[in-house]
Amino acid sequence: MLRSFRARLLAxxxxxxxxxxxxxxxxTNRTTSDDLAQQFEEDVFIEQTIYEEVSVFAITEPDWTDVDELLDELADExxxxxxxxxxxxGIIADTDPDSDLPSAPVAFIDPANPLIDFAPESTDVITEIDLFNKESKDLGEFLTERGFEVVWFTDDFGFTFPVWNEDDPAANQAVEEWFESAGFFAFDELDEAVILEGFFDPVGFAEPALLYVDTGAESALSAVFSGRLLLAVLIVAGAAALVTVVVSRRLMQPITELTSAAQGLQSGNLSHRVEVDEGGEIGTLASAFNDMAASxxxxxxxxxxxTADIAHELRTPLANIRGYLEAAKDGVVPSDEALVGTVYEEAVLLQHLVEDLETLTQADAGRLSMNMVPTQVGEILAQVVDAHHARTDGVHLEAVDDTEGVVVSVDPMRIRQAIGNFVDNALRHTPSGGSVTVAARSQNGSVLITVVDTGEGIAAEHLPHVFDRFYRADPSRTRSTGGSGLGMAIARHIVDAHGGTVSAASSPGQGTIITVALPTAG
Incomplete structure (x- = not known):
């Protein structure tokens, strides 16, 4: 399997x-077809011409003795x-005796039945045929006038002969009389030499033979076609290789940068980014990589x-517990009920921190246990306010229920925990003399629960992070102002588990509004 992107691109x-x-x-094949057709016509014409020349030789010569000269002339031409x-x-004649014969002959030379059109171009020869046929016509008419039946026969050379019943002595006698009066075909008017040279040899014909002609057209056309095809292959392959190299270099540059950045991430350099200077899939990939790296x-x-926050949160109560115990051990402080109470409070803080971390872990894994029962919203608000009255420190805390007995399907303990975390956070950031109001009302099939305080408010840059774990707008990390940093995160997870939503709105010096939306039961 090809693993290299460049290799896949090349493939x-x-x-x-x-x-x-x-x-x-x-x-190329289609364009070569015209050349094939033209070459075929030329080959047919050449073969026909050679066939006619050799056939004339066979008709006018008694054998093939001197045919080599004719074949050499035609081969050279x-x-x-x-x-x-x-x-x-058996080979009679061959212009290239060192080579094997072609696989098949192009023609069969039969001097007795030549398959050619003997229409001589010479005016003299045509005149001689006419004279010969004129004498034949005279003989036929001579016999017909004397009552003898005559049948006419014309051979392949154009000569016409009268045929009579040679078994009839009277007909034969009449022919002899015509010969005596006219002579043998009027040789006194007919030039015997021209006729014998141009058309027939009274001595006989050459023997039948097979004619082989190797024009080399097939190999020539094959070479032409192969040459064109090879040229086309080279041009297309070269263009494809060139385009592949150019495109692959352009494509591989951002991919190489992405690879380098990914290796940087692997080695721990999470700040490495790649430049996004193009659109399309590569640009989208680079942007996605940068987003992933940022995340x-x-x-x-x-x-x-x-990790630092957890260590800090654990270190402070543990250090306090250890300090009190060492002081009691060294006799610096008495081991009385007050010391025990102080150590107990620090242990409780540790227990709450561990429980909060456990709750967040269960929420992240989707294993937060829920016991959903129909519950009136007013009851939840009253219980939350009652639980926090002891820690108001001069802050006015009240509950306002405008839901008129609306019932929601919730886990009462979990939802009290979430609303309680919001109230606890509001009380922590509201100075003495301020107020925190927990209110509920119905709206479009949902119940809206708001926690409104008149405290210091939250700056705009901190507002998106108020529900993040261990996040404090005040970096002092003191419990009096910052808490453990887990309460708001836990509350958000609890609301999400109930199918609800939570949001925060605030301005510095104007207080904060936390809004929880829960679906009504039924």
Missing amino acids: AALVVALIAIAVTAWV YDLRIALADLDG LEESDEVRRTM
């Missing part, structure tokens, strides 16, 4: 190139190879901060 380009080559070959073989395969960096920062 894809080669596939495209092969398709292009196939199309080019088809186009048409730049090809010509061979004659007898019917048993990892943020998560790592949160993890570091959370």
Whole structure:
């Protein structure tokens, strides 16, 4: 399997190139068809011409003795190879005796039945045929006038002969009389030499033979076609390779940068980013990588901060407990009820921190246990306010229920915990003389619970993080102003588990409003 992106790109380009080559070959084949047709016509004409020349030789000569000279002249004229073989395969003549004969002959030379059109171009020869046929017509008419039946026969050379019943002595006698009066075909008017040279040899014909002609057209056309196809293959393959190299370099540059950045992340450099200077899939990938790197960096920062916060939250009560115990051991402070009460309070703080961490862990894993029962909203508000009256420190705390007995399906203990965390946070940041109001009202099938305080408010840059774990707008980390930093995060998870939503609105010096929306039962 190809793992390299460049290799895959090259493979894809080669596939495209092969398709292009196939199309080019088809186009080349179509364009070559005209050349094939033209070459075929030329070959047929040459072979027909050679056949006619050799057939005339066979008709006018008693054998093939001097045919070599004719074949050499034709071979030189048409730049090809010509061979004659007898019917048993023996070579009669060959212009290239060192090569094997072609696989099949192009024609069968039969001097007695030549398959050619003997229409001589010479005016003198045509006149001689006419004279010959005129004498034949005179003989036929001579016999017809004397009552003899005559049948006319014309051979392949254009000569016409009268045929009579040679078994009739009277007809034969009449023919002899015509010969005596007219002479043998009027040789006194007919030039015997021209007729014998141009058309027939009274001595006889050459033997039948097989004519072989090797024009080399197939190999020439194959070379032309192969050359064109090879040229097309080279051009297409070269263009594909060039385009692949250029495109791959452009594509590989951002991918190389992404690879380097990913390796940087692997080695712990979470601040590495890649430049996004193009759109499309590569740009989207680079942006997604940068977002991922930013998220990892943020998560790592949160993890570091959370680890430091947990260590701090555990260290303070543990240090207090150890200090009190060491002081009691050394006799610096008395081991009385007051010391025990102080150590107990620090242990309770540790227990609450561990429980909060456990609750967040269960919420993150989706394993937060819930016991949903129908509950009136007014009861929840009253119980939360009653539980916090002892810690108001001069802050006016009240509950306002405008739901008129609306029932919600909730886990009463968990929802009291969430609303209680919001109230606890409000009381911590509201000075003496201020107020915290917990109110509820119905709206569009939901119940809205608000916790409104008149405290110091939250700056805009801190507002998006109020529900993050261990986040404090006040970095002092003191419990009097900052708490453990887990209450708001736990409350958000509890509301989410009930299918509700929670939001915060605040301005510095104007107080804060926490709004919880829960669906009504039924």
